[in-house]
Amino acid sequence: MYMCFTVLAGLALLTFSFLKNFPYFGEDCTYILRIIKLGIRLLGYKTIKPFYSILDCFLDAVKRHPTKIFLHFEGREYSYGEVDVQSNKVARALQAEIRLKEGDVVALFLANEPSFVWIWLGLAKLGCPAALLNFNIRSKSLLHCFSCCGAKVIIVSPELQDTVEEVLPMLREQGISVYLLSENCSIQGINTLLDKISQASDQPLSPDLRANVNIRSTALYIYTSGTTGLPKAAVITHERVWAASFLQASCGVTAEDIIYINLPLYHSAGFLIGMTGAIERGNCSLNLHRNFSASQFWDDCRKYNVTVMQYIGETLRYLCNTPKKDNDKNHKVRIAIGNGVRTDIWSEFLSRFGDIQVRELYAATEGNIGFLNYTSKIGAVGRANFVHSWFFPYTLIKFDIEKEEPVRSSEGLCIKAAKGETGLLVVKITHRTPFVGYAGNHQQNEKKRLRNVLEKGDLYFNTGDLLRLDHENFLYFQDRVGDTFRWKGENVATSEVADILILAHCILEANVYGVKVEGHEGRIGMAAVTLKEGEEFDCLDTYKQVVSYLPAYARPRFIRIQPCIETTGTFKMKKVRLVEEGFNCTYIKDPLYFLDLEKKTYVPLTEEIYRAITSREIKL
Numbered sequence: 001m002y003m004c005f006t007v008l009a010g011l012a013l014l015t016f017s018f019l020k021n022f023p024y025f026g027e028d029c030t031y032i033l034r035i036i037k038l039g040i041r042l043l044g045y046k047t048i049k050p051f052y053s054i055l056d057c058f059l060d061a062v063k064r065h066p067t068k069i070f071l072h073f074e075g076r077e078y079s080y081g082e083v084d085v086q087s088n089k090v091a092r093a094l095q096a097e098i099r100l101k102e103g104d105v106v107a108l109f110l111a112n113e114p115s116f117v118w119i120w121l122g123l124a125k126l127g128c129p130a131a132l133l134n135f136n137i138r139s140k141s142l143l144h145c146f147s148c149c150g151a152k153v154i155i156v157s158p159e160l161q162d163t164v165e166e167v168l169p170m171l172r173e174q175g176i177s178v179y180l181l182s183e184n185c186s187i188q189g190i191n192t193l194l195d196k197i198s199q200a201s202d203q204p205l206s207p208d209l210r211a212n213v214n215i216r217s218t219a220l221y222i223y224t225s226g227t228t229g230l231p232k233a234a235v236i237t238h239e240r241v242w243a244a245s246f247l248q249a250s251c252g253v254t255a256e257d258i259i260y261i262n263l264p265l266y267h268s269a270g271f272l273i274g275m276t277g278a279i280e281r282g283n284c285s286l287n288l289h290r291n292f293s294a295s296q297f298w299d300d301c302r303k304y305n306v307t308v309m310q311y312i313g314e315t316l317r318y319l320c321n322t323p324k325k326d327n328d329k330n331h332k333v334r335i336a337i338g339n340g341v342r343t344d345i346w347s348e349f350l351s352r353f354g355d356i357q358v359r360e361l362y363a364a365t366e367g368n369i370g371f372l373n374y375t376s377k378i379g380a381v382g383r384a385n386f387v388h389s390w391f392f393p394y395t396l397i398k399f400d401i402e403k404e405e406p407v408r409s410s411e412g413l414c415i416k417a418a419k420g421e422t423g424l425l426v427v428k429i430t431h432r433t434p435f436v437g438y439a440g441n442h443q444q445n446e447k448k449r450l451r452n453v454l455e456k457g458d459l460y461f462n463t464g465d466l467l468r469l470d471h472e473n474f475l476y477f478q479d480r481v482g483d484t485f486r487w488k489g490e491n492v493a494t495s496e497v498a499d500i501l502i503l504a505h506c507i508l509e510a511n512v513y514g515v516k517v518e519g520h521e522g523r524i525g526m527a528a529v530t531l532k533e534g535e536e537f538d539c540l541d542t543y544k545q546v547v548s549y550l551p552a553y554a555r556p557r558f559i560r561i562q563p564c565i566e567t568t569g570t571f572k573m574k575k576v577r578l579v580e581e582g583f584n585c586t587y588i589k590d591p592l593y594f595l596d597l598e599k600k601t602y603v604p605l606t607e608e609i610y611r612a613i614t615s616r617e618i619k620l
């Protein structure tokens with residue numbers, strides 16, 4: 001019945017599209033047929049017994065071509081077979097050492113290395129969800145990650161040993177065992193794992209060990225920074241893993257492609273769209289990198305015949321900023337998948353590096369909807385069509401930015417935004433579009449739910465994102481509502497930054513926000529602060545707090561000293577005016593400070609510094 005309707009809907013749409021939207025007819029058709037095919041496959045996975053997970057997909061690939069290269073990393077190659085064997089050893093070592101059993105959560109605090117992949121596969125073989133920790137986090141945020149996912153074990157890369165040592169007493173208090181991916185370690189309370197893995201048997205593990213895993217079970221926890229400050233663990237079920245892994249397929253990636261991954265594997269972009277997406281394609285090779293390097297990127301692509309790349313807004317700009325070369329267009333990259341690129345960078349990227357299909361997508365780790373730019377319309381994240389709205393019943397509603405809430409009619413219902421008008425994206429929560437939510441965070445889950453949207457008693461997922469639909473049905477991403485902003489491709493939670501700032505002895509209150517800087521995507525961190533009675537702003541102490549507790553991208557580069565902080569009627573700090581005023585020292589009369597990385601302190605923001613920043617003499 002479901003399939004029948006899907007196909008009918010598809011046919012109806014084809015006719016409809018042809019008449020209504022002739023210019024995009026071909027692209028609409030290709031895309032719609034692809035998503036219908038994938039929809040049918042996902043339905044298959046929902047019903048098949050025993051459950052077929054992405055791990056089973058990997059194991060099938062191992063059977064088909066054990067010697068084919070799965071991973072390239074720093075000049076070494078690992079075949080499908082080798083990765084499989086390694087993951088068997090990991091699973092057996094963990095089973096013997098910690099008695100891990102189905103359902104136990106293990107936190108991974110690992111760098112982007114092949115071992116990330118086989119440790120995850122090993123856990124999947126035991127039916128254990130992995131919690132993927134961002135390797136930039138530390139102290140309070142790191143400890144918090146355990147309380148949301150319930151992990152009792154953490155596996156740590158040797159280069160992250162110091163970060164873990166800092167919180168070791170607290171970890172031990174919570175009964176968390178720490179395993180270092182090394183053969184030796186002299187710190188009491190840190191166990192080694194590499195020695196145990198190398199001694200373990202490489203025999204395959206029985207699927208009975210994961211017999212209870214099904215499409216609704218938790219496969220992963222992926223952390224997103226939330227408005228409350230501390231990271232929130234989005235629960236990624238196997239259904240979500242499949243849905244996200246299909247993105248490559250819907251972008252036209254084939255089994256012969258070679259995929260370049262330089263985004264962190266702890267994010268959904270690198271892990272789900274990049275890595276498990278490649279497993280779904282069945283025959284791809286992955287070119288894995290520790291981190292992003294603009295200067296190496298194209299040489300790597302040429303060397304390894306890379307055909308598919310991923311980006312986040314900033315990375316395309318970094319590539320465009322590298323010195324021009326004669327061989328810029330000499331490569332085999334044909335598809336770029338990602339999100340958050342500015343349209344001018346997009347155009348520059350294409351004119352410089354040649355005919356690459358840029359597949360801009362919109363999706364949130366915890367959300368229940370995705371859009372994909374499958375046409376060649378610059379600036380659009382996707383296109384509204386009948387099949388898509390049927391799969392994902394979404395709507396854009398009028399939103400009051402200042403009050404940060406939807407506009408409601410006299411009957412208390414939300415109002416649909418007109419075409420061309422920016423609105424809040426909300427998606428009906430249904431069986432097909434479930435909202436799984438965050439682990440152990442009822443309050444945050446409630447905040448993402450919106451009731452009485454178009455009818456009394458209905459229930460929607462509030463994406464917290466503002467989008468606009470144009471008259472040709474193209475969708476454009478406008479902004480994120482409220483308290484999180486993005487800088488260098490990372491979400492910065494303003495309250496987390498505020499919590500750190502007030503550790504400085506002179507600061508009473510802090511209101512953190514992001515401001516635009518000419519020529520940069522995203523917003524850079526800025527804070528308006530009030531000082532304690534009788535205190536002066538202490539540049540060095542504030543600098544010390546910020547640098548010891550916040551990752552580089554989250555540190556406020558500008559500080560504005562205010563006599564008091566303006567709040568709304570509901571005591572929320574007002575940010576809109578502050579954001580507009582930015583750090584323009586000719587306009588703002590309050591004292592302003594700038595985080596000077598060379599001098600290792602905050603310094604008063606002078607006209608000269610301001611000019612150097614806007615003319616990009618000072619790199620941010």
Ligand SMILES: *[C@@H]1O[C@H](CO)[C@@H](O)[C@H](O)[C@H]1NC(C)=O
Pocket residue numbers: 183184185186
């Ligand atoms: C571990 O042992 C190797 C030699 O086997 C040595 O080079 C290394 O420094 C040791 N590491 C630690 C942390 O003790």
Ligand SMILES: *[C@@H]1O[C@H](CO)[C@@H](O)[C@H](O)[C@H]1NC(C)=O
Pocket residue numbers: 064255256282283
């Ligand atoms: C896998 O890729 C190889 C070449 O890379 C190709 O010869 C083979 O047909 C592919 N197999 C499948 C199942 O796509």
Ligand SMILES: *[C@@H]1O[C@H](CO)[C@@H](O)[C@H](O)[C@H]1NC(C)=O
Pocket residue numbers: 290291292
């Ligand atoms: C990338 O990784 C290399 C090697 O681990 C390191 O030296 C470099 O600092 C890293 N770059 C960034 C931007 O993190």
Ligand SMILES: *[C@@H]1O[C@H](CO)[C@@H](O)[C@H](O)[C@H]1NC(C)=O
Pocket residue numbers: 303304305
């Ligand atoms: C890349 O492709 C060329 C020609 O198609 C081939 O000669 C070369 O061996 C390939 N390189 C790698 C690393 O596979």
Ligand SMILES: *[C@@H]1O[C@H](CO)[C@@H](O)[C@H](O)[C@H]1NC(C)=O
Pocket residue numbers: 341346347356357358359360373374375376377378379380381
């Ligand atoms: C959509 O893709 C096309 C072609 O790949 C590209 O030119 C266009 O800029 C994209 N739109 C957005 C918003 O990225």
Ligand SMILES: *[C@@H]1O[C@H](CO)[C@@H](O)[C@H](O)[C@H]1NC(C)=O
Pocket residue numbers: 584585586587
């Ligand atoms: C900064 O403020 C001054 C004075 O209000 C104004 O003339 C100037 O355009 C502003 N600069 C920017 C970049 O907005």
